[in-house]
Amino acid sequence: MIYWNINSVLFEVAMCVMVYLNVLYLEFFPIVAEQFKGRVNLPGIFARLNNILETILRVGDAILDKTMWILIILGVVLSWMHQSSLGSLMLIAPTKLHLLWYTPILPLLFLVSAIAVGYPMVVFETTLVSSSLNLDPEMNILSP
Amino acid sequence: MELTRRNFFKFMGAATATATALPSPAGAWESKAPPDPYGCLVDITRCVGCRYCMVACPFEIPAYEYDDPITPRVMKCTFCYDIISKQGGVPGCAAICPTEAIIFGRRSDLLTVAKKRLRENPGKYIDHVYGEKETWGTSWLYISSVPFEQVSLPVLNDTPSPRLAETIQHSLFSYLWSPIALFGALGAVMYKANGGGKKPTDRPADKPGGEK
Numbered sequence: 001m002i003y004w005n006i007n008s009v010l011f012e013v014a015m016c017v018m019v020y021l022n023v024l025y026l027e028f029f030p031i032v033a034e035q036f037k038g039r040v041n042l043p044g045i046f047a048r049l050n051n052i053l054e055t056i057l058r059v060g061d062a063i064l065d066k067t068m069w070i071l072i073i074l075g076v077v078l079s080w081m082h083q084s085s086l087g088s089l090m091l092i093a094p095t096k097l098h099l100l101w102y103t104p105i106l107p108l109l110f111l112v113s114a115i116a117v118g119y120p121m122v123v124f125e126t127t128l129v130s131s132s133l134n135l136d137p138e139m140n141i142l143s144p
Numbered sequence: 145m146e147l148t149r150r151n152f153f154k155f156m157g158a159a160t161a162t163a164t165a166l167p168s169p170a171g172a173w174e175s176k177a178p179p180d181p182y183g184c185l186v187d188i189t190r191c192v193g194c195r196y197c198m199v200a201c202p203f204e205i206p207a208y209e210y211d212d213p214i215t216p217r218v219m220k221c222t223f224c225y226d227i228i229s230k231q232g233g234v235p236g237c238a239a240i241c242p243t244e245a246i247i248f249g250r251r252s253d254l255l256t257v258a259k260k261r262l263r264e265n266p267g268k269y270i271d272h273v274y275g276e277k278e279t280w281g282t283s284w285l286y287i288s289s290v291p292f293e294q295v296s297l298p299v300l301n302d303t304p305s306p307r308l309a310e311t312i313q314h315s316l317f318s319y320l321w322s323p324i325a326l327f328g329a330l331g332a333v334m335y336k337a338n339g340g341g342k343k344p345t346d347r348p349a350d351k352p353g354g355e356k
Contacts, residue, residue, distance in 0.1 A: 003190045009309050010196045012317065073330045077323050084316075091309040095202045095298045104312060 009089045016082035023075050026064065033061035083114040185225055188217055202279065202298050202305055223283075251283065258287050280304040 005011055040053045064071070087110030094102050103109075123142065130137050186197075186206070197206045197218060209216040224235035228248070238248035247257065258273045274292050275282035278300040288295060316322050 007306075007310055007313070008196070009313055010194055012313065069331075069334060073327055073334065076330055077326050080326060081317075081323055085313075088309045088312050090199075091312070092196075092200045092306045093202070094305050094308075095300065096199070104308060107312060107316075 009085050009092065013082045013085045013089060016078050016085070020075065020078040020082065023071050023078060027068070027071050027075065029060055030064055030068070033057045033064075037061060079114070080111060084108065084111040086110050185222055186218055186220055191218055193218070200306060202300055203296075251281075251285070254285055258285055261287060277302045 036053075037057045038054070040050050040057070041047075042050055042053075084107035087107035090097055091102065091104075091106055126138050126141065129135070193216065195206075195208060195218065198204070198208065206218050206220045208218055224233070224237075227233040228235055234248050238246045241247075247254065249257075255273065255276060258276075262269050262271055262273070269287045269289055270291065272287075272292070274286040274288065274297055275284055280303065286292065286295075286297060293299060
């Protein structure tokens, strides 16, 4: 049975996060494909899955190569939706919220602060990855 | 003395369905007996345990069974639903009250009674029926000789408390117009940034792992 209350802010947040998680999986798929394509070699009784997995990797990679732009934009849109809705989540309780935050632009404030945290997070993650995997720092992304 | 009794009934309070039917993402809250609502019930089979109703309720009525770690349920006064859904049924609290401090009936009748008491006892009560208009009207109505804030009844607007969030949600997301517009705008930006036509994934800079 489906019980959807589309008026609920929490419903929207939950939906966005669920869809977004799947988008993230798909965005990560090419990396998995790059690693294992043409090299799937499972041992023992799993060997019969080799051909199927190979096909999934090949076809999936080919499809995602053409459609990745959709997922990239979708990832941004979904993040915007749930990050802003996390703000409206609290507007349901005016008596429990400090008066300073009980404002219709609270979703916008949440979104702006999420964007503000997003860039440092990318810098942090890039630094972490490039130093731990001994790659050159990706200065072409960081520099203007 | 009076305070404790009122505080006890605070915990049994039932807000009107119009105000509280909104929060749960799974639509677990059901209003009963329209058009003169007697409060609302939780359909526990739909409840996903998000506890958003506990955030939403200004009277802090829904409570969680924190003592049960595996299958806790959200609990709330049922207004003796099984009893009052029968003809002439009166909920336990009103049936047992020896002084008719609590009475039960149709909301419109109770409002008349409350206003009559206020009119006939000038100076005894604060001239206000709490719950008549608060958050669009609650199913429990109170008259009191002490300020309502002293008995833990918060000062509330006449609009239902989820109204602002609902308005924002509906104006932003009706027919998903804003996500679609954002998708279009970002698509256009991406198309332009890649010199038109060229797929963004063709650029080496977009490939993670960064070959220089």
